[in-house]
Amino acid sequence: MEAKSGNSTTTRPRKVLLKDIAVLWTGEDESVHSGVSIFIDNGIIQWLGDHDSIPASLLRTDHVIEDMSNRLVTPGLINTHHHMYQSLTKCMARESQLFEWLQTLYPLWQHLTPEMIKKSSKFAIAELLLSGCTLTTDMLYLYPNGVELDDTISAAQELGIRFMPCRGAVTVGQSDGGLPPDVLVEKEEDVLQDMRRLIEMYHDSHDGAMIRIALAPCSPFSASETLMKKSAALAREYQNVMLHTHLAENSSDMQFMKTSVQKSLTEYLDDCGWNQKDCWFAHCVKLDEDKSDEAMKYFAERGLGVAHCPVSNCRLASGIAPVCDMLDKKVKVGMGVDGSASNDSGNLLSEARMALMLARVKAEKANALSAVEVLKMATSGGAAVLGRTDVGVIRAGMCGDLVGWRLDAPSFAGAFHSNAAVLSALVLGNGGDLRADYVMVDGKAVVRDGMLVGKHNMREITRAHNHAALMLAKSAREASVNKPRE
């Protein structure tokens, strides 16, 4: 059969040959290869090896060729923590720590609408895809004005990213000692009912799933222990429904745990039943606060995962997470960009670079964390945290989720003395301007030549998003003007 050029069509072929990859990192170990090709069939990596040894039977099939001779190819990046709607409120409460930051933003978020969620999700997903992310989570924990988790799912389906939407929730308002205003609080029965609806409607437990639902009561200071327990029980009625929440983010968070919850972290997790390998936790900056290894060992022994979000932790002055200790003790760690109001962007490579720098500063050791180690955190580490065994590395039988990075980008200049240096430049040489040139999810190109494929246009997506952001600010302003005086 005649092979078609990848540039001649915008259709999505099911058989693709990534040909003559200049530099390949499979994500399995530290080794880096040249002159390799990869054959993907129906979304699954079928074969990889030296280009000269491609089986003739594959070459005879009808397939599309993507020329990778000037590309570094890596597994797709995996984002383990996000709040996509927050891109509507970037750069606000700029000098605040977590609780003050939340209390400033809750009154704005109260005016979110389904349309705003759709526009912001589309923007955040496009931003992630263009920076090489192929699988993302998103924790949506506020549901005012008819907002539904479905609003984020439709955006993911439109753009083609692999998605783990997390049905978040806040159920403890200020009048019950929680942090969020009462107006944003949902009833527990309603939350649980919606969680079940979403699992029944969207959750795919099989390998290769494009959508898996996770259940995510927001945090100890905004969701009740009852909801934590009931959501864990609900998740475990199904296969591969994961559980996610925020934990030990900063000192105030720990203080709340001590004075209001009145339990240690491990007592709290035991009592909630959040002590199994289907749980992962955002931040865990203070996991070592008691200066003992108790919490860290607990995480390692039970297979609990951590979403490491270093940029958000810096922006909110939360602290530096003890990532090297976690890795030494075999705790599962993935990378997360966290919400775009505490980052204020969504770029996993920037996150990886920050993780590397902070780990070295914290330990005062230049070998505390290597570029390959943070890249593993952003790929196979994330897959392990999310309970996925079908993504995160490039290997026959795994999903066709991978990224091509142009080697003539400034980030790689001067690093061609070895393939290991080229790979490291993805983290060390990237000042934040590197964009993915080619992104494949489920065997389909979703980014080509640095642009979203099909009818999607980043400028238009951004314009629509910015309009929604201005509408949100306007609604909040009008509500505050019209608020009756007490």
Ligand SMILES: [Zn+2]
């Ligand atoms: Zn978060």
